[in-house]
Amino acid sequence: xxxxxxxxxxxxxxxxxxxxxxxxxxxxxxxxxxxxxxxxxxxxxxxxxxxxxxxxxxxxxxxxxxxxxxxxxxxxxxxxxxxxxxxxxxxxxxxxxxxxxxxxxxxxxxxxxxxxxxxxxxxxxxxxxxxxxxxxxxxxxxxxxxxxxxxxxxxxxxxxxxxxxxxxxxxxxxxxxxxxxxxxxxxxxxxxxxxxxxxxxxxxxxxxxxxxxxxxxxxxxxxxxxxxxxxxxxxxxxxxxxxxxxxxxxxxxxxxxxxxxxxxxxxxxxxxxxxxxxxxxxxxxxxxxxxxxxxxxxxxxxxxxxxxxxxxxxxxxxxxxxxxxxxxxxxxxxxxxxxxxxxxxxxxxxxxxxxxxxxxxxxxxxxxxxxxxxxxxxxxxxxxxxxxxxxxxxxxxxxxxxxxxxxxxxxxxxxxxxxxxxxxxxxxxxxxxxxxxxxxxxxxxxxxxxxxxxxxxxxxxxxxxx
Amino acid sequence: xxxxxxxxxxxxxxxxxxxxxxxxxxxxxxxxxxxxxxxxxxxxxxxxxxxxxxxxxxxxxxxxxxxxxxxxxxxxxxxxxxxxxxxxxxxxxxxxxxxxxxxxxxxxxxxxxxxxxxxxxxxxxxxxxxxxxxxxxxxxxxxxx
Ligand SMILES: Cc1cc2nc3c(=O)[nH]c(=O)nc-3n(C[C@H](O)[C@H](O)[C@H](O)COP(=O)(O)OP(=O)(O)OC[C@H]3O[C@@H](n4cnc5c(N)ncnc54)[C@H](O)[C@@H]3O)c2cc1C
Ligand SMILES: NC(=O)c1ccc[n+]([C@@H]2O[C@H](COP(=O)([O-])OP(=O)(O)OC[C@H]3O[C@@H](n4cnc5c(N)ncnc54)[C@H](OP(=O)(O)O)[C@@H]3O)[C@@H](O)[C@H]2O)c1
Numbered sequence: 001x002x003x004x005x006x007x008x009x010x011x012x013x014x015x016x017x018x019x020x021x022x023x024x025x026x027x028x029x030x031x032x033x034x035x036x037x038x039x040x041x042x043x044x045x046x047x048x049x050x051x052x053x054x055x056x057x058x059x060x061x062x063x064x065x066x067x068x069x070x071x072x073x074x075x076x077x078x079x080x081x082x083x084x085x086x087x088x089x090x091x092x093x094x095x096x097x098x099x100x101x102x103x104x105x106x107x108x109x110x111x112x113x114x115x116x117x118x119x120x121x122x123x124x125x126x127x128x129x130x131x132x133x134x135x136x137x138x139x140x141x142x143x144x145x146x147x148x149x150x151x152x153x154x155x156x157x158x159x160x161x162x163x164x165x166x167x168x169x170x171x172x173x174x175x176x177x178x179x180x181x182x183x184x185x186x187x188x189x190x191x192x193x194x195x196x197x198x199x200x201x202x203x204x205x206x207x208x209x210x211x212x213x214x215x216x217x218x219x220x221x222x223x224x225x226x227x228x229x230x231x232x233x234x235x236x237x238x239x240x241x242x243x244x245x246x247x248x249x250x251x252x253x254x255x256x257x258x259x260x261x262x263x264x265x266x267x268x269x270x271x272x273x274x275x276x277x278x279x280x281x282x283x284x285x286x287x288x289x290x291x292x293x294x295x296x297x298x299x300x301x302x303x304x305x306x307x308x309x310x311x312x313x314x315x316x317x318x319x320x321x322x323x324x325x326x327x328x329x330x331x332x333x334x335x336x337x338x339x340x341x342x343x344x345x346x347x348x349x350x351x352x353x354x355x356x357x358x359x360x361x362x363x364x365x366x367x368x369x370x371x372x373x374x375x376x377x378x379x380x381x382x383x384x385x386x387x388x389x390x391x392x393x394x395x396x397x398x399x400x401x402x403x404x405x406x407x408x409x410x411x412x413x414x415x416x417x418x419x420x421x422x423x424x425x426x427x428x429x430x431x432x433x434x435x436x437x438x439x440x441x442x443x444x445x446x447x448x449x450x451x452x453x454x455x456x457x458x459x460x461x462x463x464x465x466x
Numbered sequence: 467x468x469x470x471x472x473x474x475x476x477x478x479x480x481x482x483x484x485x486x487x488x489x490x491x492x493x494x495x496x497x498x499x500x501x502x503x504x505x506x507x508x509x510x511x512x513x514x515x516x517x518x519x520x521x522x523x524x525x526x527x528x529x530x531x532x533x534x535x536x537x538x539x540x541x542x543x544x545x546x547x548x549x550x551x552x553x554x555x556x557x558x559x560x561x562x563x564x565x566x567x568x569x570x571x572x573x574x575x576x577x578x579x580x581x582x583x584x585x586x587x588x589x590x591x592x593x594x595x596x597x598x599x600x601x602x603x604x605x606x607x608x609x610x611x
Binding site for chain 1: 595596
């Protein structure tokens with residue numbers, strides 16, 4: 001049999017997911033000199049871009065311009081998009097294996113990690129992931145409700161997602177109105193009575209997971225002041241020694257920014273963001289009606305692990321922080337896909353450098369690959385998915401050269417579109433998406449906003465005349 | 467970033483050897499699997515040492531019968547281990563300071579992986595490339611530039 005990848009017999013690749021990992025992989029595949037490849041990209045949502053649309057904060061428009069790169073990839077005549085087609089529901093592994101030589105899963109991390117403490121399911125306790133998806137207009141989350149009459153809110157974790165959540169809770173109605181936040185969220189947040197937001201880090205300032213531009217940005221908000229207790233801004237002896245030895249400039253700068261918030265200033269802004277360090281929640285306390293009323297915290301100290309990490313250890317000092325709402329922002333988690341081996345321990349598809357492995361033999365499954373958050377776990381910025389996808393594509397090309405790909409029947413006519421149409425008659429093509437995109441942008445122009453998002457699948461299909 | 471990110475793309479197979487096996491067998495495994503070190507485990511699969519290419523070469527330099535020696539005599543016994551929750555940056559510092567090239571990764575007393583300095587460098591490079599790529603994207607979007 002002839003090797004696929006030629007003009008007469010193009011390599012056919014299916015990519016599941018349309019976030020950054022999916023697009024960087026498609027880009028790298030389509031750029032291979034001398035390789036003729038047809039890429040079909042599937043997403044369960046009608047809209048592409050993954051977390052660039054549904055995760056990245058609405059007030060961070062600049063980074064969203066990465067979608068121009070993705071649109072450029074999609075403009076390639078060898079590329080097709082099938083939106084509103086869910087792997088595991090509308091299309092199966094068996095379907096894909098009949099049509100494609102290689103299949104790449106780039107489905108991201110679809111759920112949240114839990115803290116594993118009592119009271120986590122009380123009313124008013126939420127995953128940051130749901131709040132983020134809600135304010136960004138993800139169709140699955142538009143009906144969620146957040147009680148923004150609460151004045152005191154805690155955000156557990158001090159990663160960049162926690163920064164996003166704290167910032168969105170603190171923006172003024174005017175600041176929010178300049179973004180592409182979902183309309184219903186704009187309305188709800190504009191009426192928010194939230195006055196105090198507590199950001200809770202279990203380790204110290206030098207171990208905070210947020211990056212410097214993000215922590216600096218908190219200090220520039222029009223309607224909120226950042227506050228930190230001087231004693232919690234101070235480094236413990238271990239962190240101090242560590243930093244003196246490593247002289248890591250980024251961390252030194254981070255600590256400086258944090259400490260600059262420790263100077264007591266008169267409060268002039270309506271909201272306050274309290275940065276707390278060396279505290280871990282141990283329990284959410286509720287009232288008789290099952291609503292969160294407080295968070296019980298334990299004070300931590302740091303110790304060095306054998307390998308040198310400064311880790312938190314609880315002391316016997318506890319405190320109660322009265323709050324009416326809690327967002328846990330302790331990380332995302334990948335979800336297993338039907339028929340695809342999963343590594344439960346790390347919440348990723350079982351893989352080696354992007355080659356999906358058979359759990360019994362630990363040998364690669366022919367033609368099945370993964371990239372992005374579902375490959376390496378929920379960490380890294382948009383750009384990190386580029387080298388990650390390049391690594392996976394390198395494995396795909398290597399295997400292709402070895403003849404290790406799915407030997408599908410050589411049918412000249414295209415059957416996939418036909419199949420998709422029977423499974424999901426309303427599937428959304430890239431041209432359809434660009435039509436929705438144009439409508440969102442022009443609606444935005446009318447309102448003086450970057451865009452006004454469609455937030456339900458029905459709305460989108462209606463706009464497409466379906 | 468945690469070591470978990472590195473472990474996630476390394477499958478779950480870890481190559482191990484027993485202390486009573488011969489150095490020759492270790493060399494064969496290192497070459498066959500194209501790896502730099504093997505974790506030495508006891509009968510309960512608990513890590514008790516590590517044997518690397520370097521360990522073998524160091525012994526071979528003044529003992530040409532090294533191939534027939536037992537792993538237990540040659541391995542590094544002072545074992546430093548790490549967990550998936552360790553910070554990559556902290557571990558990188560420790561490996562550099564102590565000149566360690568391989569660390570066994572242990573969860574609940576069980577060996578779950580082995581980390582090489584190459585893995586650490588690769589992860590840090592990827593993080594760095596990601597940041598640069600983001601900065602480039604943002605700079606291109608900036609109407610002032
Ligand atoms: C709240 C938040 C804010 C962020 N902000 C920034 C930022 O400002 N800057 C930055 O650089 N990075 C940011 N990041 C990180 C960045 O978003 C991620 O690195 C990146 O999106 C991961 O890409 P991915 O392609 O692996 O996954 P995703 O972007 O999650 O894409 C996965 C896609 O797969 C689809 N999918 C899932 N399951 C199926 C299925 N069964 N069938 C079909 N399709 C499916 C999903 O609908 C989705 O479109 C942020 C992350 C979060 C969570
Ligand atoms: N603007 C941006 O560029 C941007 C915006 C959003 C997201 N992102 C990226 O997306 C990725 C995911 O972000 P993320 O914020 O979800 O994850 P993250 O960076 O891993 O942060 C998770 C935070 O939760 C803490 N945590 C974990 N378990 C905890 C527990 N049981 N109790 C208390 N605290 C706990 C962690 O503390 P420890 O460190 O102690 O574990 C850490 O502070 C990151 O790479 C991030 O940079 C980027």
